[in-house]
Amino acid sequence: MLDTIFFYLFALLVVGGGILTITRSSAVHSAICLIGSLVGVAGLYLLLHAEFLFAVQIVLYIGGIMVLFLFVIMLVNLDEAARERQFNGQWWLALACVVVVGLQIAWFMRKGAGAFKLAPAAAAAASAAKGNTEAIADALFSEYLLPFEIASVLLLVAVVGSVVMAKKRI
Amino acid sequence: MPASLWPSWAEMLRFLPEIILTVAGTLIMMLEPVLGSRSRRGLGQFALAGLSAALAAAVVADGSPGPAFSNMLVVDGFATFFRVLVLAVGILTVCSSYPYLNREGASSGEYWALLLFSITGQCVMASANELIMVFIGIEISSISSYVLAGYLRDDKRANEAALKYFLLGSFATAFLLYGIALVYGAAKSTNLAVVRAAVEKGEAPLLLVGIAAALMFVGFAFKVSGAPFQMWAPDVYQGAPAPVSAFLSAGPKAAAFAVFLRVFMTAFQGVSDRWAPVVWISALLSMSIGNFAALRQSNLKRMLAYSSIAHAGYVLVAMAARSQSGSAAVMFYLAAYALMNMGAFAVVAHVAGKGERYVEIQDLAGLAQRQPLTAAALAVFLLSLIGVPLTGGFFGKFYIFKAALESRLIWLAVLGLLNSAVAAYYYLRILVVMYMEEPGEVTNGLGPLPLGLKAALAMPVVGLLVLGIFPSGLLDYAVKSAKFW
Amino acid sequence: MTGVPLSWYLILSALLFALGVAGFLFRRNIITVFMSIELMLNAVNLSFVAFSYQLKQVNGHIFTFFVMVVAAAEAAVGLAIILTVFKNRETLNVDEVNSLKN
Numbered sequence: 001m002l003d004t005i006f007f008y009l010f011a012l013l014v015v016g017g018g019i020l021t022i023t024r025s026s027a028v029h030s031a032i033c034l035i036g037s038l039v040g041v042a043g044l045y046l047l048l049h050a051e052f053l054f055a056v057q058i059v060l061y062i063g064g065i066m067v068l069f070l071f072v073i074m075l076v077n078l079d080e081a082a083r084e085r086q087f088n089g090q091w092w093l094a095l096a097c098v099v100v101v102g103l104q105i106a107w108f109m110r111k112g113a114g115a116f117k118l119a120p121a122a123a124a125a126a127s128a129a130k131g132n133t134e135a136i137a138d139a140l141f142s143e144y145l146l147p148f149e150i151a152s153v154l155l156l157v158a159v160v161g162s163v164v165m166a167k168k169r170i
Numbered sequence: 171m172p173a174s175l176w177p178s179w180a181e182m183l184r185f186l187p188e189i190i191l192t193v194a195g196t197l198i199m200m201l202e203p204v205l206g207s208r209s210r211r212g213l214g215q216f217a218l219a220g221l222s223a224a225l226a227a228a229v230v231a232d233g234s235p236g237p238a239f240s241n242m243l244v245v246d247g248f249a250t251f252f253r254v255l256v257l258a259v260g261i262l263t264v265c266s267s268y269p270y271l272n273r274e275g276a277s278s279g280e281y282w283a284l285l286l287f288s289i290t291g292q293c294v295m296a297s298a299n300e301l302i303m304v305f306i307g308i309e310i311s312s313i314s315s316y317v318l319a320g321y322l323r324d325d326k327r328a329n330e331a332a333l334k335y336f337l338l339g340s341f342a343t344a345f346l347l348y349g350i351a352l353v354y355g356a357a358k359s360t361n362l363a364v365v366r367a368a369v370e371k372g373e374a375p376l377l378l379v380g381i382a383a384a385l386m387f388v389g390f391a392f393k394v395s396g397a398p399f400q401m402w403a404p405d406v407y408q409g410a411p412a413p414v415s416a417f418l419s420a421g422p423k424a425a426a427f428a429v430f431l432r433v434f435m436t437a438f439q440g441v442s443d444r445w446a447p448v449v450w451i452s453a454l455l456s457m458s459i460g461n462f463a464a465l466r467q468s469n470l471k472r473m474l475a476y477s478s479i480a481h482a483g484y485v486l487v488a489m490a491a492r493s494q495s496g497s498a499a500v501m502f503y504l505a506a507y508a509l510m511n512m513g514a515f516a517v518v519a520h521v522a523g524k525g526e527r528y529v530e531i532q533d534l535a536g537l538a539q540r541q542p543l544t545a546a547a548l549a550v551f552l553l554s555l556i557g558v559p560l561t562g563g564f565f566g567k568f569y570i571f572k573a574a575l576e577s578r579l580i581w582l583a584v585l586g587l588l589n590s591a592v593a594a595y596y597y598l599r600i601l602v603v604m605y606m607e608e609p610g611e612v613t614n615g616l617g618p619l620p621l622g623l624k625a626a627l628a629m630p631v632v633g634l635l636v637l638g639i640f641p642s643g644l645l646d647y648a649v650k651s652a653k654f655w
Numbered sequence: 656m657t658g659v660p661l662s663w664y665l666i667l668s669a670l671l672f673a674l675g676v677a678g679f680l681f682r683r684n685i686i687t688v689f690m691s692i693e694l695m696l697n698a699v700n701l702s703f704v705a706f707s708y709q710l711k712q713v714n715g716h717i718f719t720f721f722v723m724v725v726a727a728a729e730a731a732v733g734l735a736i737i738l739t740v741f742k743n744r745e746t747l748n749v750d751e752v753n754s755l756k757n
Contacts (some may be wrong), residue, residue, distance in 0.1 A: 049708060053723075072734045073686055105669045157314045165738070305722075315734060329736075344672075352702070467686075
């Protein structure tokens with residue numbers, strides 16, 4: 001029962017934050033609303049017994065990525081931009097996409113309820129036997145060793161790329 | 171838990187090309203601050219050596235085929251084919267970039283390092299056997315490509331190209347990921363073989379698999395610039411530095427087609443009657459949009475960009491055939507296309523001059539009188555792009571339409587042939603300007619061809635003529651390796 | 656944990672993804688467009704974690720982890736690109752960054 005209440009609470013945060021992110025005219029407000037939405041997603045992770053991801057979401061997404069966003073927004077000073085017209089003429093395209101995804105949701109509603117029953121007790125038992133972080137570590141350093149290593153190349157690319165874009169002269 | 175975390179030597183060997191590329195890229199960046207300004211010019215040669223070593227490693231790795239790292243990777247004929255292809259594209263890119271960067275005064279270690287990392291990502295894509303590797307490979311390749319596209323960051327056109335490439339590329343990645351998430355939910359795994367088994371046995375809910383395939387199609391279509399998701403290509407190819415445009419139209423595109431083909435021919439093989447019509451429509455749209463838009467261009471780079479959309483359409487025709495010969499035709503065509511497009515862009519890079527001021531078709535006027543060999547090379551590339559016999563492009567198109575006819579895609583083959591006829595017009599127009607008109611200001615002021623560009627022109631010419639006269643060697647290899655289990 | 660069926664999580668995720676797509680298509684400010692992409696990625700992550708919970712595996716968690724790593728890398732490079740655009744043009748309006756010929 002409590003779970004259901006929390007689900008609604010976080011879902012509200014996620015959707016509300018998302019809607020505000022894409023409608024607020026000030027970029028700073030958008031970023032703050034996006035942080036709210038990301039906190040909601042983190043809460044849902046907790047409900048789904050993904051404690052490790054909950055922590056990563058807070059530390060990396062909100063603490064890292066969003067702070068970077070805010071830095072850039074402050075750096076480029078968007079006061080001027082906030083006064084301009086905010087939306088382009090593609091609202092019909094956006095509307096079409098929303099309708100398509102809406103249809104998909106309707107499908108899920110109809111089909112999904114029957115097809116996806118959560119097995120209640122077993123999940124809790126599985127995660128109790130071994131902590132979530134421990135289970136992730138086991139998988140990450142055995143089965144997923146290669147993606148883990150190759151991700152370091154990705155981070156190196158990001159570092160080099162940002163330096164190329166930012167340094168004084170090529 | 172496995173007994174040992176240390177992978178076996180056979181696994182290391184199968185991953186050797188990527189290891190060599192990463193080490194070479196890192197070394198370049200470590201060497202750059204240590205070296206004096208004179209020896210820094212040798213970094214390009216170092217990148218070339220790294221690529222050649224990786225090419226050799228890819229060929230050696232083909233001797234011990236099999237999966238590696240708990241089925242994350244698989245080395246088979248298909249993987250080797252695309253690894254060799256992207257590495258060859260890398261070598262050509264280094265050859266044409268070297269004089270270009272010197273001319274622009276923008277030579278730096280980061281350029282070569284990013285190029286090598288991007289190719290690492292494409293090698294990972296070619297051998298990926300698990301959607302997580304597909305995803306990480308695509309991202310390594312794309313993120314370095316975004317930066318390469320905007321490498322000349324004081325140039326507004328390059329800025330714009332990087333921005334558009336980045337925003338639309340990330341947008342496409344999100345679609346791809348959403349598709350992967352649904353695949354995971356439907357098939358309980360992201361391993362391609364497991365997904366395939368689940369789909370064929372009917373364990374995976376068909377609806378979810380269908381939506382997942384559609385979302386992944388959107389993601390891949392963006393990456394290969396297939397219609398209706400092609401709109402980024404003209405702006406990006408026009409704005410990026412010419413050698414980078416050449417690279418983007420050959421390397422990442424070939425690797426994206428490799429994963430596109432592998433994912434759809436393995437994981438979604440069981441639902442292929444459902445996705446085939448979508449590929450059919452996309453193929454037709456890409457060919458028509460690309461060719462008819464290219465007709466109206468006066469900017470060479472933009473015209474080549476539209477033509478690359480059209481060529482993605484031809485490749486999609488072969489994919490729509492859903493057969494072994496179709497997959498082999500895709501492989502053959504991508505190899506020929508990489509050669510002819512890289513070559514054409516190399517000529518553009520030469521003629522454009524410092525700051526890429528001369529990129530109009532009219533700027534080529536009289537090139538044949540001033541630099542007959544350069545003009546002859548460009549003529550070979552253009553004839554191959556048209557699909558004239560004795561060039562690799564002819565057999566590429568021939569195998570594609572043959573595969574389409576074998577799979578009874580008669581209308582698509584007919585429309586494709588009509589499209590090729592339209593395309594002939596705008597390629598011939600360049601030939602006319604080049605051979606029939608008097609030399610203009612641009613061609614008169616043209617400097618001699620630097621050594622790097624000579625190599626970047628000679629290798630594709632030889633390759634295309636070999637493919638055009640003895641196509642059977644490559645085709646046999648492609649047919650043999652286009653078997654997915 | 657009995658009350659909430661998986662399909663609700665999936666619907667929420669689809670909704671969030673749709674919001675991201677809508678934001679991407681009709682916002683004009685480049686940074687907000689980029690933030691819409693972050694919304695889409697979070698929708699994907701939510702799906703992964705929900706499926707993972709249902710299947711009692713951690714594979715989905717690991718996928719989510721990698722998505723976050725990639726998102727961080729993309730943000731670093733993307734914001735650097737946005738900064739160079741701003742430096743050269745003094746605008747962050749998508750429609751004004753359009754000098755290449757149509």
